Amino acid sequence: MTSLFKVENLSLRFGGLKAVDDVSFEVQKGEVFTIIGPNGAGKTSIFNLISRLYEPTSGKLFYEGNDITHVPAHKIAKLGIARTFQNIELFENASLLSNLLVGRHCFSKTQLWQELLFLPNVKYAERAHRHKVEEVIEFLDLQAYRDKLIAGLPYGVRKVTEVARALCSEPKLILLDEPSSGLNVEETDDMSFWIRDIKNDLGITVLMVEHDMSLVRRVSDRVLALNYGKVLALGTHEEVQRHPDVVAAYLGA
Amino acid sequence: MLDFIQQLVSGIALGCVYGLIALGVVLIYKTTEVVNFAQGDLMMLGGFFAYTFIGILGLNYWAGFALSVLAMGLVGMLAERLLVRPILGFPQFAIVMATIGLGIFLRSIAGMIWGTDDLKIETPFSTGVVHMGDLVLAHDKLSVIVATLLLCLVLYLFFNKTRLGTAMRGTSENMLAAYYMGIPVKRVVSLVWAISAMVAACAGVLLAPITFIHSNVGLALGLASFPAAVLGGFGSIPGAVVGGVIIGVLQTLAGFYMAEGWKNVFPYIILLAVLLLKPEGLFGALGRKKV
Amino acid sequence: MRFLFKTTYDQDIRLFQHPGQVWSYLALLAVMIVAPMVLSSYVMSQFTFVLIYALVGVSLMILVGYTGQASLGHAAFLAIGAYTAGYLQSKGVPFSIYFPLAGLLTGLVGVLVGFPALRLHGIYLLIATISFSFIVEEILARWEHVTNGNEGMRVKSLELFGHEINRGSDYFYYLCLAVLVAAIVLTLNLMRSPTGRAFIAVRDSETAARSMGVDIAATKVRAFGLSAALTGFAGVLYAHKLSFISPEMFTLALSIEFIMVIIIGGALGLHGAILGAMFIVMVDPFLTWLKDDVPGFVSSIASLLGAGAARVKSIEDTTAGLASTAGLKGLIYGIIIMLFILFEPYGLYGRWLKIKLFFQMFPLYKKATFKRQKVYVKTERNR
Numbered sequence: 001m002t003s004l005f006k007v008e009n010l011s012l013r014f015g016g017l018k019a020v021d022d023v024s025f026e027v028q029k030g031e032v033f034t035i036i037g038p039n040g041a042g043k044t045s046i047f048n049l050i051s052r053l054y055e056p057t058s059g060k061l062f063y064e065g066n067d068i069t070h071v072p073a074h075k076i077a078k079l080g081i082a083r084t085f086q087n088i089e090l091f092e093n094a095s096l097l098s099n100l101l102v103g104r105h106c107f108s109k110t111q112l113w114q115e116l117l118f119l120p121n122v123k124y125a126e127r128a129h130r131h132k133v134e135e136v137i138e139f140l141d142l143q144a145y146r147d148k149l150i151a152g153l154p155y156g157v158r159k160v161t162e163v164a165r166a167l168c169s170e171p172k173l174i175l176l177d178e179p180s181s182g183l184n185v186e187e188t189d190d191m192s193f194w195i196r197d198i199k200n201d202l203g204i205t206v207l208m209v210e211h212d213m214s215l216v217r218r219v220s221d222r223v224l225a226l227n228y229g230k231v232l233a234l235g236t237h238e239e240v241q242r243h244p245d246v247v248a249a250y251l252g253a
Numbered sequence: 254m255l256d257f258i259q260q261l262v263s264g265i266a267l268g269c270v271y272g273l274i275a276l277g278v279v280l281i282y283k284t285t286e287v288v289n290f291a292q293g294d295l296m297m298l299g300g301f302f303a304y305t306f307i308g309i310l311g312l313n314y315w316a317g318f319a320l321s322v323l324a325m326g327l328v329g330m331l332a333e334r335l336l337v338r339p340i341l342g343f344p345q346f347a348i349v350m351a352t353i354g355l356g357i358f359l360r361s362i363a364g365m366i367w368g369t370d371d372l373k374i375e376t377p378f379s380t381g382v383v384h385m386g387d388l389v390l391a392h393d394k395l396s397v398i399v400a401t402l403l404l405c406l407v408l409y410l411f412f413n414k415t416r417l418g419t420a421m422r423g424t425s426e427n428m429l430a431a432y433y434m435g436i437p438v439k440r441v442v443s444l445v446w447a448i449s450a451m452v453a454a455c456a457g458v459l460l461a462p463i464t465f466i467h468s469n470v471g472l473a474l475g476l477a478s479f480p481a482a483v484l485g486g487f488g489s490i491p492g493a494v495v496g497g498v499i500i501g502v503l504q505t506l507a508g509f510y511m512a513e514g515w516k517n518v519f520p521y522i523i524l525l526a527v528l529l530l531k532p533e534g535l536f537g538a539l540g541r542k543k544v
Numbered sequence: 545m546r547f548l549f550k551t552t553y554d555q556d557i558r559l560f561q562h563p564g565q566v567w568s569y570l571a572l573l574a575v576m577i578v579a580p581m582v583l584s585s586y587v588m589s590q591f592t593f594v595l596i597y598a599l600v601g602v603s604l605m606i607l608v609g610y611t612g613q614a615s616l617g618h619a620a621f622l623a624i625g626a627y628t629a630g631y632l633q634s635k636g637v638p639f640s641i642y643f644p645l646a647g648l649l650t651g652l653v654g655v656l657v658g659f660p661a662l663r664l665h666g667i668y669l670l671i672a673t674i675s676f677s678f679i680v681e682e683i684l685a686r687w688e689h690v691t692n693g694n695e696g697m698r699v700k701s702l703e704l705f706g707h708e709i710n711r712g713s714d715y716f717y718y719l720c721l722a723v724l725v726a727a728i729v730l731t732l733n734l735m736r737s738p739t740g741r742a743f744i745a746v747r748d749s750e751t752a753a754r755s756m757g758v759d760i761a762a763t764k765v766r767a768f769g770l771s772a773a774l775t776g777f778a779g780v781l782y783a784h785k786l787s788f789i790s791p792e793m794f795t796l797a798l799s800i801e802f803i804m805v806i807i808i809g810g811a812l813g814l815h816g817a818i819l820g821a822m823f824i825v826m827v828d829p830f831l832t833w834l835k836d837d838v839p840g841f842v843s844s845i846a847s848l849l850g851a852g853a854a855r856v857k858s859i860e861d862t863t864a865g866l867a868s869t870a871g872l873k874g875l876i877y878g879i880i881i882m883l884f885i886l887f888e889p890y891g892l893y894g895r896w897l898k899i900k901l902f903f904q905m906f907p908l909y910k911k912a913t914f915k916r917q918k919v920y921v922k923t924e925r926n927r
Contacts, residue, residue, distance in 0.1 A: 051755050077757030085755075091748035094741075097556075101738075102745045106757030108738035112766060115737035116730045122737055123557060129738075130553045169756065288667045339886055345666050346614050347885050350807055353800060354881025361874035369870060468871075476796075479671045487667070518682045521675035528672050529660050 004029040004205050005050075005081075005173055010059035012045055012229075019045040021229035022059075027173070032199050032206040034216050036240075037226035038249060043209040044086055045229075047175050050207075051083050052076050063173070078106040082166035083175035086209075088158045092151045096161055099150060100136060103168030104129040136167045139202075140194060156187045163194065167202070174198065176208040180215050188215055195219045225249070255387055260509045261502060266394035266463070268501020269401035272494035273456035274478035275485065276408070277449035279493040282482075284421045284445045285428075287337060287348050291356035292453055293475015295332075298359055299325045299454025300466040301367050307374045314376055322454045329450025330443050337446070338439065341428075356475070364468040371465035379462040393462040400459050404452065405494055412490070421445060473517075477504075480524035486537020495535065546904075559732055576721060580714040588717055593825045594818075595720040596781050601805040601817030602727050603774035608803075609811035610735065611767040612747030614666065616799045617657075617673035620680035621772045623794035624650045625779020630697045630789055631690055639704050647776040654772020658765035677799055684791040696790030699783045711785050720781055727774055728814055734770075743767055804877065807884050810891020819892040827880075831873060839864040890914070 005027040012020040020042045027033045035043050048054045050061060052073040060069045063079060071079070082103075091099050107129070110122045137143055140160050145153055150161070159179065166174050179195070180188040192215050198204050210216050216223060216237060223240045225232040233243035240246055274292050281289045289295075302324050306317035336355055340348055381392040412418035420441050424431045431438050457466075464470055481500045485492025500520050508516030527534060548555070548562060560566045580588050600618060607613050625646045632642035657676060664672055684691050691697060702709040702716065709715045734740045742763045745753035750760055783789050801824055809820025843860035847853075866872075888895055894914075902909045 053751060053754065073754045074757055074759045077755060083755050085752065089749045089752035091745055091752070093748060094744055098741055098744065102741050102753070102756050102758070105738055105742060105745075110738065112739055115739050116733055118733035118737065122733075123554075126557050126737065127553050130556070165756070288670075336882055336886070340889075343885070343889065346608070346670070347807075347889065349614075349667065349670060350803060351882055351885040354878045354885070356878070357800075357874050358878025358882065361871040361878060364871035365869050365875070476674065480675075483668065483671060514682060514686055518679055521678050524675050525660070525672060525679075528664055528668055532663060532668060 002029045003027070004064060005207070006062040007046070007050075008060045008062065010046065010049060010061070011057045012042070012049060012054060013057045018229050020049065020056075023226070023229070023231055025224050025231070025234060027205060027207055028221075029172075029205055030199065030203060031221040032195060032208065032219050033222050033224070034208045034210050034220040035224045035226060036210060036213075036216060037232075040228075041226040042229040043226060044177055046226075047083060047177050047209065050076075050175060051081065077169050077171075080170070080172035081175065082169045082171035082173075084159075084162040084166050084177055084179065086177040086181065088155075088162060090150045090158060090161060090165070093149065095147050095149055096142065096145050096153070097133065097147060099161060100133045100165055100168050101129055103165040104132065106169055132170075133168055136164050139167070139197070140164050155182050156184075159183060159187075159191075160194075163191075167198070167204075171204060173205045173207060176206060176210075178209055178211060180210065180212045188212060191215070192218050256509070257506075258388055259390075260505050262390050262394055262398075264502035264505030265498055266397045266501070267505055268481075268498035269397045269494070270456050270460055270474060270497070271478045271481040271501050272497025273401060273404065273452055274475060275481040275493035275497050276405075276490060277452045278478060278482050279485070279487065279490055280445055280449045280452070282425075283488055283490070284425050285337070285341065285442055286345065286425055287341075287352070288345075289449065290349060290352040290475070291332070291359060292449065293471035293473075293478065294356040294359040294363075295325060295329065295450050295471075296453040296457040296460070296474065297466075297468060297471030298328065298363060299450075299457030300461050300470070301363055301372075301457075301468075302454070303458040303461060304367070304372045304374050304466050307376075308372065314374075317374075318455075318458050321458060322451045325450045325454035325457075326447040329446040329448075332450070333443050333446035338442070341442075356471070360468050360471060367468070369468060371467045373465055374461050376462050397459045397463070400455065401494065404455060405491070408448075408452075408490070417441070417444070477520045480520040480527070483524055484527050484534055486534030489534070489536035492534060492536035557736060559729075559736075573725075577718075580717055585712060588714070589712060590825055590829065592717050592720050592785060594821045595717070595724050596778050596785065597802070597805055597821035597824060598818045599720075599724050599727055599778040599781070600775050600802050601809065601821050602724070602731055602814055603771040603778070604802055604806050605811065605814055605817050606731060606734075606743070606774070607767050607771035608806055609816075610740065610747065611743040611764065613661065613764065613767060614670040615673045615771070616670055616796065616803060617677035617680075618771075618775050618802045619794040619796070619798035620677040621650050621654060621775035622779040622782060622798070623680060623684055623789075623791070624653055624772075625776030626699075626783035626789045626794075627684060627691050627697070627779075628776070629780040629783045630699045633700060634697070639702055643777070643780050646780045647773045650776025650779065651769045651773030655765050655769040657772070658768030661768060662761050662764055674796060674799075677794075677796060681791050681794060684794070691791070694791060696788055699787050699789060701787070702784050711787055716784070723777060723781065727777070731814060739763070739766065800877075804881060806891075807881060808891055810888075810893040810895075812890055812893050812897065815896070816891050816893035819896075823892065827873065827876060831867075831876070834867040834872075835864065838867060 003026045007026075008024050010020055010023045011018070023042075023046065035046065037043055045054065049056050052068075052071060056069065060067055062068065063081065068076070068079065091102065108125065110125055115122050137146060140163065142157070142160060142164060145157055150158065153161070159182065163176065163179065176195070180191050183191060195206060195208070196219060199206055208220065220237060222235065223237050224234045225240050225243065225246045227249040232245040232249060233240045274296055277292045277295070278289055281287055299321055302321035303317055306312045306320050307314055312320070332355060336351055337348070340351060376393070379393060383390045383392065383395060412421070420431070420436045423434065423436060424438050424441055428438055460470070477500070478497065481497035482493050483496070484499060485494070485496030500523060503523065504516060504519045507519040546562070546564075550556065555561065560569070579591065600622065604615065604618060607615055628646040628649050629642050632645065633639075657673075661669055661672065685694050687693070701711055702719070704719075709719065735743075742753065742758045745756065745758050746760055746763050754760055786793075805817060805820035805824055807820070808823045809816030809818065839860045842863045843856045846859045847856045884891065890897070898914055901913065
């Protein structure tokens with residue numbers, strides 16, 4: 001298995017607080033890699049560092065062998081990395097369809113003046129984008145909510161829409177930030193099936209942050225445990241679960 | 254040199270007025286994140302109330318001062334109750350436009366009730382100068398500076414030594430959490446608007462001997478106080494006064510030493526420079542969204 | 545209630561979703577074309593103002609309604625467009641050149657304003673645009689050899705393809721109508737393509753937009769540039785309509801009037817810009833009507849109710865006095881702004897949509913459909 005994404009000695013400090021402390025790991029192509037840890041361990045900070053919303057204090061990020069540590073945030077999507085957000089960051093006043101179409105933004109090749117006049121090439125591009133978005137809608141069973149405004153949708157649907165929007169940008173690596181938080185047992189089951197389908201059918205590598213251990217056990221190939229920004233253990237789910245440091249972190253020494 | 258000091262004192266006095274208005278704006282902003290574009294017009298209204306009490310009803314200056322301050326406190330609470338409270342969750346732009354509308358309304362009402370002529374009131378500071386060597390400093394400007402210092406001291410004691418200050422800061426961060434913690438949020442917000450209006454009224458009455466009382470004085474000064482608030486950092490109360498003084502001094506000096514027309518535009522050039530180079534201002538701090 | 549059964553993607557991509565819409569807009573266009581032949585020239589003159597204000601309203605919709613930026617400085621863009629037209633016309637440049645040039649120049653200034661605006665949000669942006677407006681006004685007053693300073697500049701009437709189009713003529717009205725329709729079509733095209741969706745993304749969540757590959761900086765700059773360019777075009781028409789421009793016509797008060805167009809019309813859609821423009825332009829005739837007709841009307845009601853002749857006369861005089869106070873216009877503007885924000889946050893277009901929904905869902909309409917969830921203030925400092 002080839003390494004798709006590598007984090008090397010990543011550190012993030014907010015003043016005196018070390019949010020991420022010398023973290024290194026490698027994500028293989030086609031695997032589901034989960035990061036677990038108590039609250040405040042730095043998991044979402046790592047995601048924000050990867051999607052370049054934060055600047056690391058030190059360390060490097062490598063994607064497909066290239067150093068992306070200083071790539072601006074809006075170029076990350078084009079490289080093939082997409083993410084979802086822990087606290088839903090959807091466009092509340094737009095329809096679900098519009099949200100997903102924004103996910104296709106990195107593929108838009110039309111110029112401003114062509115769009116103003118709505119030339120035929122813009123129309124063809126719109127149809128192509130719409131076709132791809134419909135594929136994602138079918139994959140995630142969102143047909144019923146296609147034209148509804150996000151503001152009126154229930155929480156579970158919004159979580160799935162986040163994943164859908166990330167999938168629309170045809171990523172090679174998808175970052176899922178707590179995909180099952182706030183979902184009931186049934187919805188979590190659906191989410192686990194979708195993650196498995198994303199891995200097997202779409203061939204996308206999944207890097208996930210999760211708290212729900214049953215979901216982690218069902219879906220992930222490898223697990224990384226964090227606490228206070230530091231790596232505790234890395235391995236399969238059973239190895240990490242039995243690791244004394246991890247047990248101490250979760251249950252107390 | 255003498256000219257320079259004269260201009261400096263004038264500038265500090267003007268800056269104190271800017272600072273007082275900016276202080277009111279920052280107070281309201283710190284509590285509810287509402288930027289009150291009508292602050293200058295509240296100041297103007299304070300001056301008009303003073304004219305009514307002192308000029309028309311013939312009361313003693315200090316009694317009239319106190320009464321107009323109290324009256325403006327009531328006006329502030331009324332404005333908050335009728336205009337701001339119903340729209341408090343709206344997007345910021347809408348609330349700002351509502352305060353702009355309030356300002357326009359107050360200006361026109363003042364023009365209709367008191368007329369559009371310049372009005373004068375008799376104050377203990379209108380005449381009278383202090384001689385310091387060759388320097389001649391007018392009492393009216395000195396009164397503004399002294400009063401601002403006193404007001405700052407009173408407000409500092411009020412906000413730092415009482416629980417109201419913490420209550421205000423909590424309300425501005427997250428009103429729902431403040432409700433849960435037992436803070437009487439609606440009363441806090443009303444009180445803050447009342448205090449802001451009273452501060453503005455003080456500025457208005459103090460300003461009366463310098464620029465006479467008329468309905469357009471609120472617009473120019475009110476708008477020019479925003480560069481002061483931004484320079485000081487939009488969340489900082491001492492910053493507002495310091496920013497105001499700096500802008501007042503620079504503007505007066507610019508008016509004296511530079512070509513015609515620069516005087517009015519100068520605060521805005523400073524504002525744009527601050528916004529581009531150091532948006533947090535002198536004492537403020539910018540936050541960042543946590544995702 | 546109409547249900548649309550969609551079978552192709554084109555039905556969503558098209559401008560008009562069903563034939564009924566096409567017919568109603570065509571009918572509207574027909575009415576607007578026939579209007580000059582039926583209505584008086586005074587009404588047509590007001591209509592032309594409506595068209596110009598609506599054009600600025602459309603440009604503000606792009607910036608404020610769709611991209612979520614704030615601007616109280618659009619009077620400055622209008623001034624730049626107007627003065628470019630006036631200056632180039634005085635140098636003999638034909639309309640067909642200075643019209644697009646004015647729009648382009650104003651658009652460029654908009655782009656320049658957009659760059660510093662990238663770092664500013666909400667209230668800071670608002671204050672920055674106010675400052676920009678003041679500075680432009682001052683520059684126009686000082687740059688005497690180009691703008692004639694405070695004395696103002698006369699603008700000769702439009703000359704298109706050798707024909708002189710007087711500012712009161714029907715052809716000027718048709719020209720303004722054509723420009724407005726073109727602007728609306730361009731904006732609608734923009735909003736159904738990727739850049740338009742990027743605008744909405746920037747408005748609703750910058751973080752998410754960034755992660756989707758939207759270049760926030762470029763998007764905001766584009767929004768400013770487009771909005772300024774449209775206002776520049778409106779400025780040219782404005783200059784010709786008034787035939788005389790001076791710096792004190794382009795003050796903060798004018799910028800506030802433009803924002804009022806959006807507040808009154810509602811930021812829901814472009815219809816709001818047109819409705820808002822109509823409302824604003826109607827205020828002046830309304831005031832004249834108040835001054836001329838209302839005192840007589842009120843006094844006749846009073847005499848009907850049996851008041852004596854002297855009393856009637858005094859009522860008429862008081863009403864006349866009230867109606868002609870200076871500053872009544874400001875009073876009305878202030879009250880309108882406050883009332884609309886308090887009671888009609890979605891504006892007139894929102895009210896129209898609610899009425900339409902009422903009839904569509906009759907008798908199942910619930911007043912709580914549009915009830916705003918009480919939102920508690922959460923700090924916007926951490927956007």
